Amino acid sequence: MTDRLVLTRPDDWHIHLRDADLLPHTVADASRVFARAIVMPNLVPPVRDGAQADAYKARILAARPAGNRFQPLMVLYLTDQTTPEIIRSAWRQGQAIAAKLYPAGATTNSQSGVTALDNIFPALEAMAEVGMPLLVHGEVTHAEVDIFDREKAFIDQQLVRVVERFPTLKVVFEHITTADAVDFVRSSGKQIGATITPQHLMYNRNHLLVGGVRPHFYCLPILKRSRHQQALRDAVVSGSTKFFLGTDSAPHARHAKEAACGCAGCYSAHAAIELYAEVFDELGVLDKLEAFASFNGPDFYGLPRNTDQITLLRDGWQVPDHLPLGEHVVVPLRAGETIHWRVQ
Numbered sequence: 001m002t003d004r005l006v007l008t009r010p011d012d013w014h015i016h017l018r019d020a021d022l023l024p025h026t027v028a029d030a031s032r033v034f035a036r037a038i039v040m041p042n043l044v045p046p047v048r049d050g051a052q053a054d055a056y057k058a059r060i061l062a063a064r065p066a067g068n069r070f071q072p073l074m075v076l077y078l079t080d081q082t083t084p085e086i087i088r089s090a091w092r093q094g095q096a097i098a099a100k101l102y103p104a105g106a107t108t109n110s111q112s113g114v115t116a117l118d119n120i121f122p123a124l125e126a127m128a129e130v131g132m133p134l135l136v137h138g139e140v141t142h143a144e145v146d147i148f149d150r151e152k153a154f155i156d157q158q159l160v161r162v163v164e165r166f167p168t169l170k171v172v173f174e175h176i177t178t179a180d181a182v183d184f185v186r187s188s189g190k191q192i193g194a195t196i197t198p199q200h201l202m203y204n205r206n207h208l209l210v211g212g213v214r215p216h217f218y219c220l221p222i223l224k225r226s227r228h229q230q231a232l233r234d235a236v237v238s239g240s241t242k243f244f245l246g247t248d249s250a251p252h253a254r255h256a257k258e259a260a261c262g263c264a265g266c267y268s269a270h271a272a273i274e275l276y277a278e279v280f281d282e283l284g285v286l287d288k289l290e291a292f293a294s295f296n297g298p299d300f301y302g303l304p305r306n307t308d309q310i311t312l313l314r315d316g317w318q319v320p321d322h323l324p325l326g327e328h329v330v331v332p333l334r335a336g337e338t339i340h341w342r343v344q
């Protein structure tokens with residue numbers, strides 16, 4: 001049994017750091033282990049151009065603990081108004097390394113998102129030209145589509161069209177949750193990758209709903225049935241280089257989650273690599289964690305791999321019931337429970 005695991009330092013290819021007085025908490029947690037993170041742009045108002053990305057990046061850098069060298073990788077939020085020039089200019093100046101498609105109304109702070117795919121075709125064309133990856137929250141928003149079917153419907157109605165129309169565009173299918181998404185990614189060309197969260201590897205919809213509703217397991221895309229959870233676990237076991245670490249750590253204050261209409265998002269940055277280590281350990285593939293966490297992401301984005309290392313030890317520790325979050329608190333994933341791996 002391996003009790004000590006040395007890994008090339010990992011990165012998080014999908015995180016929400018929020019803003020203002022939340023940054024000291026979220027940035028401290030993310031930068032504890034990760035060298036870099038793809039920072040989601042769904043602020044209010046969203047990060048729509050290079051100048052806004054630069055300003056947000058400066059706020060994140062200012063929130064780093066003293067001496068920490070964490071690098072936020074900035075992302076533009078696509079809207080119906082995103083022009084090719086916004087894309088080209090942000091790319092040229094190194095202000096953003098990707099742009100994110102939020103279908104309007106799909107998730108937290110997606111009100112300003114895209115209302116019809118065709119509206120961003122000029123932007124996508126510019127992205128394909130310069131080589132900027134498209135990141136997608138892959139769920140349709142039509143009221144008549146069941147929430148558990150929204151990811152599959154997105155593949156069939158939207159993603160297939162994007163990939164056909166822009167065959168050279170790099171696409172990251174973010175936080176995939178279904179066997180359908182795994183199949184789509186595996187059967188696509190090498191320009192299509194996907195992030196997988198710890199919660200979608202650890203849980204299925206029974207964890208969310210059996211014996212009482214657990215608001216801290218509510219995220220979007222919603223946890224699916226166990227067959228889909230199993231498909232995600234099989235995907236990481238397969239060792240396919242198309243899948244990589246993206247926590248989707250997305251803090252909401254406790255009162256906003258434990259409410260009559262609770263917000264979507266799980267907070268995992270306090271223990272992200274440790275949670276993945278537990279899952280890979282359980283699956284008997286600890287030897288595949290390094291590629292998933294530290295190689296596949298930078299290779300997909302065309303960025304250098306990190307060169308220093310972290311050490312994980314098989315050693316239990318208890319997650320606090322809650323953590324500070326600005327003026328409020330957040331209930332982290334596995335609150336009050338024991339996690340069996342820790343970072344040395």
Ligand SMILES: NC(=O)N[C@@H](CC(=O)O)C(=O)O
Nearest residue numbers: 016107108219220250264265
């Ligand atoms: N995943 C979530 O449930 N929530 C995210 C938004 C997102 O990634 O879709 C958030 O910003 O809170």
Ligand SMILES: [Zn+2]
Nearest residue numbers: 107137220221
């Ligand atoms: Zn999302």
Ligand SMILES: [Zn+2]
Nearest residue numbers: 016040248250
């Ligand atoms: Zn997210």
